[in-house]
Amino acid sequence: MSHGHDDDSENQPNTTAASPPSSVGACIGTDNEEAKEGREERESTTSRKMDSCSDIEDILHDRVQIQNSLTEGILPWIENVYQGSRGFELGTFNSSILPSVLKKQSAKWPSLAEGYICDIISMVHIFTSKALDISCGNQRLGQNILSFLMDGLIEKYRQALSMTDFLLRIEREGTPMTLNHYLNSNLQKCRQERITTAAKKSAISVEYGNHSTEECVRVSDLTQIHHMSNVQQTVQDIHDILKSYYKVARKRFTDNMCMQAADYYLVTGPAAPMKLFSPSWIYTLSDEQMEQIAGEEFSIRKKRRLLQRKVKELETGRKILL
Numbered sequence: 001m002s003h004g005h006d007d008d009s010e011n012q013p014n015t016t017a018a019s020p021p022s023s024v025g026a027c028i029g030t031d032n033e034e035a036k037e038g039r040e041e042r043e044s045t046t047s048r049k050m051d052s053c054s055d056i057e058d059i060l061h062d063r064v065q066i067q068n069s070l071t072e073g074i075l076p077w078i079e080n081v082y083q084g085s086r087g088f089e090l091g092t093f094n095s096s097i098l099p100s101v102l103k104k105q106s107a108k109w110p111s112l113a114e115g116y117i118c119d120i121i122s123m124v125h126i127f128t129s130k131a132l133d134i135s136c137g138n139q140r141l142g143q144n145i146l147s148f149l150m151d152g153l154i155e156k157y158r159q160a161l162s163m164t165d166f167l168l169r170i171e172r173e174g175t176p177m178t179l180n181h182y183l184n185s186n187l188q189k190c191r192q193e194r195i196t197t198a199a200k201k202s203a204i205s206v207e208y209g210n211h212s213t214e215e216c217v218r219v220s221d222l223t224q225i226h227h228m229s230n231v232q233q234t235v236q237d238i239h240d241i242l243k244s245y246y247k248v249a250r251k252r253f254t255d256n257m258c259m260q261a262a263d264y265y266l267v268t269g270p271a272a273p274m275k276l277f278s279p280s281w282i283y284t285l286s287d288e289q290m291e292q293i294a295g296e297e298f299s300i301r302k303k304r305r306l307l308q309r310k311v312k313e314l315e316t317g318r319k320i321l322l
Helices: 023-028 033-040 074-083 097-105 109-136 139-173 182-200 219-225 230-268 279-283 287-294 298-321
Strands: 044-046 065-067 204-207 213-216
Touching (some): 074 097, 097 139, 097 230, 109 139, 109 230, 139 287, 182 230
Antiparallel strands (some): 044 065
8 A cells, every 4th residue: 555645556565665664664664866867756647638718617526637646655654644643542442543644645635536526517508508509500699698697507517516515524524434245355365365465475395205396384474574673563554544545545435436426416416507408497487588598689780770770761662653
């Protein structure tokens, strides 16, 4: 698990930064110069993939650069958090540690989630505008309708943004909890992988009578695998729980963002933005509003009045001549 946020890759080795020194750092080694340079020059990604529409850019979040996660250094950091919150617990740790480290580990979630929902809002707004133009067969008429719908559309977009903030607060500031049985499965798998990796370092090859070779570990060597201090053991437990819960929480948050903030509030829900333009909405329009939306342009009306006056004058002249 990385020290940087939002990276719980199972294949990443648990190496640590050279500073600050700690008992955990001494246990698992230090970084080389190449790793230090890699941390200083990390690649980054953008929070958004689309440009904002000019008429709604005021309510959307700006595009920001998000640095890719570090691949080492989390154990010394967890130890610092643990040392700063130690009490009189025996064999356990303060219940406030997990919410604290989870919030730090998910520090990039707000930028990623806000960028995602803003991109969806931009897509919906562009689609709505183009759909009105095509349906009306006249760009001016479509844009007139869009201008009357704008207040309602912005309200719908704000609801999706508020839902995003709500989901972020639940996951990052609420009490970590789940009924998902994969939490325990992930936790057991994480611990087994660590023990297996440590055991392989002491493995020896044994050749059997059928000329097959297997890797074996002496029983005496197994006792060295769990040789850790109380602090090291507690820090490792916090890491394993954080890694296991983070996987469950990340998948849950991703699904909720997709199903609720994006799909329900912006696409298929009963109050989605694209459902604002309906017969019931048209019935609420006054004659003046209908004239503003579908009426002729002022220049055309002026020209018509001028032609009508000329026709009237010509008709008067014709009567005089006859």
